[in-house]
Amino acid sequence: MTELAWGAEAWSEVRASLDRCIKCTVCETACPVAAVTELFPGPKTVGPQAERFRTGGHSPDLSVDYCSGCGICSRVCPQGVRIAELNSRARSELKRERGVPLRDQLVARPGLLGRFGRPVAPLFNRAMANSLVRWAGERTIGIHRRAPVPRSTTRTFSHWVGHHAGTKSARRVVYFHGCSTQWYEPHVGQKVTAILEHNGYQVIIPKQDCCGLPLQSNGLFPAARKAVTRLARQLVPDATGDLPVISSSTSCGLMLKREAREILGADSPELRSVSARTYDIFEFLRELHQRGELRTDFKPVPLTVAYHAPCQQQNQLIGKPALEILRLIPGLRLVELDRSCCGIAGTYGVKREKYEIAMRVGKPLFTDIQAEGPDLVACDSETCRWQISAATGATSVHPLEILHRAYGGS
């Protein structure tokens, strides 16, 4: 059994992987950002190459800030160099040196925005749809006026949980729903719960806060470490210490699975325990199906659905379990979109100076979607769904919403 390193040891493993770089440039050819802008010279150049100049906390130049953090470089590296992880660290060092702008402080805290938007959701949504407000937002804090922003909701997911009777079962799972389900897309959480209950599971939904991922990607490491450690504690309420933890947000799931360990160097007994038993929702359902335990009482879903596997889902290294499960649904015409990245990379593409880059990164994907003209686009990651809808006008859903429909949901 491969033992995973934690704490300082995890980071020293990441740093030591530098020595394995043979400068083959595979990462530079696969990087979606370096392919569209001269501002980012490529993951090898800002990573394994520049790293030796970063002694004493100084960064040789600012280009690492243009890395979107999609993580494709680490996945394609034939030598196992943790390029994206190294560059994430370098970016946070850069921010520590130069300060983090107010805009980044804001987008790094989805819970704060959600809490602020919720009581005045209709007003907030109208304001966000108002071009004058968006123009002002771009000029004052630097959020691009055309960048996708989620719609706030008046009823949070935890409000729904409070009124949901649930089912009792000996088979139990913990549900880690994440911020977007809580503040913007509570229907995703409701459907996850329904699907798991339909398969005979009791779904335990503890009170939970942000995993710290947006803090991490905006370079705010100490706050991110605090957030993920707190979340791990929240996800281990009484007598749930060995239950699977199910995530329906791919990037937040990856935070628990790996990034807290490899990028943040966070460590706690709860985090170690939660990390090892965190599952992407479709990864979990695929295991059920492999054991012959998944209910397949599907109604036909006569739709054409184009599926895009987001970067942070691919970085979990579990393949495309959503595709494998959706293929079981009768009547569904599934089109696998064969593109690497939609460009948004969490909060990267909402920033004034990066919006155009993100749109150029996503262009091949958008073109394919528009050529296909599907009824729906399915994508496991919320920010990618928002980006795809904003860029193409297509309706995008979490693939589990298709599964929910196949189970007879509306």
Place this chain on the structure above:
Amino acid sequence: MGTDAVVLGAGTAGMVAALRLAAAGASVLVLAEGEGGLPLAPAQIDVLGYRPQLVLDPLGELAGFLESRPDHPYQLVEAGEVGASLDWFLELSAPLGYTGSPRLNRLQPTGLGALRPTCLVPETMAAGDLSDGGSVLVVGLRGFRDFHAPLLAENLALAHPPSGAEVRARAVEVSLPGDPRDLRPQLLVRRLEERGVLAELGREIRSRLEQEDLVGVPAVLGLESSHEVWQGLQELVGRPVFEIPTPPPSQPGQRLQQHLFRALRRLGGEVRLGARAAGYRARGDRLVAVKVVTAAREVEIPADHFVLATGGIGTGGITAGPDGELREEVFGARVSRGGAPEQPLVEYMATQPLDRVGVEVDEEQRPLGGGGGALFENLWAAGAALAGAEPWREKSGEGISLATGFRAARLAGGARA
């Protein structure tokens, strides 16, 4: 939803085995730590180039070559199957316009201007066979640092193809519109897909042409639309245009990799990158599952058949410890020096002890265990993982990968039936 076959490695051999298995109806999963050699190599298909003298007819001279190389991986494959695998590849890669014959080597310029024997090339390189001489305008792009046109042209003019024909070459350097400070290949290759940029390049080259019959350019003529870019440039220039390989990254290699990945996806197969195989589970002499490290934990991936195509020392399939111990990383298969000497030689360019390292296999390409028998009845090895070859010296790499990948799939498929 079960997997019939797991292939470890996404280079040429792994992809060939995966594609053949998938075409035969198997559900195939390719697991690889990262992308393989494809995006780095020039995408020319070598079969046999030197034995050590220059080889003109690779298939015809194979038997003679093998007489002195009892440990060579080509010994595993009959000449007929080498030819069959190349025919299959030509058909599969028709969208990239691969051309050539295993009975006749071509002599194509390298990035340094040497003439290199190779067998099959994509359409974008087809006009670059200088076996019968030719007069070439070598075009460099200002700001693109991976291509040195003057050096290339000077060396090319020194080349002597065995036909005795003359090669003449002249270098020019042209500018693309915009700032030429540093043209990185990943941006350059996409810029040339823009019609306006290509038109300007075409006009510029045409104005610099003198008596030359051929135009050689760095291999950056587009990624997804290389056919249109290459064809468009030929029309603009009014002469046959051919690509000359650059140092890595290789755009023709990326085109071929994309093509193979997509072909597998169309057959229902999957390539999963970033997934390092860390061990296995066996029952008796049967391999049951490989263990793979995902983001959070190690998982088992069960399958009926397995192909080991993780490459040799260069790609980490085999590692050499500080004490000289050689180890095949996933299964601990027996590693052989493939007939290379035990001790280093001081002779310049001599075969060195690690040059032919690879796994030892039985006649059915099954890796051997410590005891000398096959490790598992359902594990086959292919490509650079096999001991006994020196592909850089022999110019045999792709041929070995194609033939042994092709055969591994047949043997696994036979076991399936």
